[in-house]
Amino acid sequence: MTIRVLLLDDSAICRTQLRAILEEDERIEVVAEAHNGDQVLRLIDEATPHILLVDLQMPGTGGQETIERVMAHQPLPILIVTGQPEGVRRQAVFEAIRRGALDLAEKPLHGDTKAEERLRAMVRELSRVRVVRHVAGKLSRKDGAPGLPTPIPPRPLDGSSSPLVVGVAASAGGPRPLVSLLSGWPADFAAAVVVVQHLPNGFTSAFAEFLQSRVPQRVTIVKQLVRFEPGHVYLATDDQHLVALSDKQLGTDRGPPVEGHRPAATVLFESLAARLGARSCGVILSGMGRDGVAGLLKMKARGALTLTQEESGCAVYGMPKAAMEAGAAVAALDPPGLAREVSTWVSLQPSSTAKGR
Numbered sequence: 001m002t003i004r005v006l007l008l009d010d011s012a013i014c015r016t017q018l019r020a021i022l023e024e025d026e027r028i029e030v031v032a033e034a035h036n037g038d039q040v041l042r043l044i045d046e047a048t049p050h051i052l053l054v055d056l057q058m059p060g061t062g063g064q065e066t067i068e069r070v071m072a073h074q075p076l077p078i079l080i081v082t083g084q085p086e087g088v089r090r091q092a093v094f095e096a097i098r099r100g101a102l103d104l105a106e107k108p109l110h111g112d113t114k115a116e117e118r119l120r121a122m123v124r125e126l127s128r129v130r131v132v133r134h135v136a137g138k139l140s141r142k143d144g145a146p147g148l149p150t151p152i153p154p155r156p157l158d159g160s161s162s163p164l165v166v167g168v169a170a171s172a173g174g175p176r177p178l179v180s181l182l183s184g185w186p187a188d189f190a191a192a193v194v195v196v197q198h199l200p201n202g203f204t205s206a207f208a209e210f211l212q213s214r215v216p217q218r219v220t221i222v223k224q225l226v227r228f229e230p231g232h233v234y235l236a237t238d239d240q241h242l243v244a245l246s247d248k249q250l251g252t253d254r255g256p257p258v259e260g261h262r263p264a265a266t267v268l269f270e271s272l273a274a275r276l277g278a279r280s281c282g283v284i285l286s287g288m289g290r291d292g293v294a295g296l297l298k299m300k301a302r303g304a305l306t307l308t309q310e311e312s313g314c315a316v317y318g319m320p321k322a323a324m325e326a327g328a329a330v331a332a333l334d335p336p337g338l339a340r341e342v343s344t345w346v347s348l349q350p351s352s353t354a355k356g357r
Helices: 013-022 041-046 062-073 089-098 113-126 175-183 205-214 266-274 293-301 318-323 335-347
Strands: 003-008 028-034 051-054 079-083 103-108 166-168 192-197 218-222 232-236 241-244 251-252 281-283 304-307 332-333
Touching: 003 013, 003 041, 003 113, 013 028, 013 113, 013 304, 028 041, 028 113, 028 266, 041 062, 051 062, 051 113, 062 079, 062 089, 079 089, 079 113, 089 103, 089 175, 089 205, 113 304, 166 175, 166 266, 175 205, 175 335, 192 241, 192 266, 205 218, 218 251, 232 241, 241 266, 251 335, 266 281, 281 293, 281 318, 281 335, 293 304, 293 318, 304 318, 304 335, 332 335
Parallel strands: 003 028, 003 051, 051 079, 079 103, 166 192, 166 281, 192 232, 218 232, 281 304, 304 332
Antiparallel strands: 241 251
């Protein structure tokens, strides 16, 4: 089946280049294009695309408003294709994902064949994603949603003097539930949180700024050895794995990509299993592929609490589905449910280093 693409970009040159890149794959066809989102709903009606590629900076109806209109009225998979973010655009990229876009890709430079193939691969993958209508800003269900499991009792501890650490994996569609999850915990949350969010190189600083403006914890990009501190959210720097080097310290690693990713969630989760065991918790949010599943299985075997996002709230039910099918996660919940379950787990862990609730 031919993948039908609607392309929105204010630059005619960029549209021409993107069309040429995409149609290198005979399975992909750009069926319509425009310089802004003024007529996006009409174009969707007429061209019946499977996926929308959109730049954020456009005259008239810009990228943010376009995404809101599409997801509220005629939802379909949306991929942001943009250059390196600067100034006010830095957070706008991730705000667009929060509003309903699935993922972002950097516009390939001329002759960068690897970047061009990555873009085509994302279009092929995301075009198959089933999306649902939603209104921007509604990050999750209301608290008190039914179906929450009984709090899971603590497993045997392997070192109660170690800090409590929550590892989180996210990919396509991940920023939105990640904000909701982190917002469910206070600034003095009694555990350190370590996040692997798949991003193009060069976007980590913008993502850190986006998170810091929306969550109460302190957000830090790990570039050198740091100590786990409760109430801190740690992010991997560009093109580096994030690993627990001991039960007290976190650092980076330049090992090979795993499941095509560096940083990879499985690398982080395996290090948490080895260094912290039952003093750690693993959570997998929306994303394509299987990254994190093998590591989550190892965490579960060491007595860690392992959770994943439920299907109905996932923009991309890939990584969470793989975790459930592998038996790596003990429960699937919406982000507020995940936040409550982890908070309960934290409250049940005796610790000489973590603060009480």
